[in-house]
Amino acid sequence: GRMVVAWIVEIQGDGSHVAHGLFRFVAMPGSCDRVSIPRRDNKFEVMGVVLIEHVPRQIGEGADSDAEPTATIYVQWIGGGDATRTLFN
Numbered sequence: 001g002r003m004v005v006a007w008i009v010e011i012q013g014d015g016s017h018v019a020h021g022l023f024r025f026v027a028m029p030g031s032c033d034r035v036s037i038p039r040r041d042n043k044f045e046v047m048g049v050v051l052i053e054h055v056p057r058q059i060g061e062g063a064d065s066d067a068e069p070t071a072t073i074y075v076q077w078i079g080g081g082d083a084t085r086t087l088f089n
Contacts, residue, residue, distance in 0.1 A: 004028045006071040008037060011050060017074075028052065028071065035075055047075035 004027060008020040020037055029035055029049050036044045053072045057063065 004071070005068070006052075006073050008035065008047070008073050008075060010047065011074055011076050029073060034078065035073065043080060045080055046078045048078050050074045050076055 003024040005022060005024055006028065008023055010018040010020060012018060023037075029052070031049050031051055033049045035047045035049060037047060038044050051074050053074070055070045055072070057067045057069045
């Protein structure tokens with residue numbers, strides 16, 4: 001099947017936003033789901049999904065046929081971990 005592509009934006013404690021980039025998902029997460037974002041040091045950040053902003057693309061006459069639908073997943077930090085072990089041990 002096709003992967004879902006979405007931006008991940010972290011809402012920090014002071015209300016500021018940090019963009020983590022574009023990611024591929026097996027399926028679109030829902031609010032209250034957890035998302036583990038990999039870091040360069042072989043660890044990961046565990047984020048809770050707060051809300052999802054969908055950006056659909058119009059089809060039909062006058063629509064930009066090249067534009068793909070996208071989504072932005074807004075998350076808040078829950079914790080960190082080590083990628084060498086699973087989340088649920």
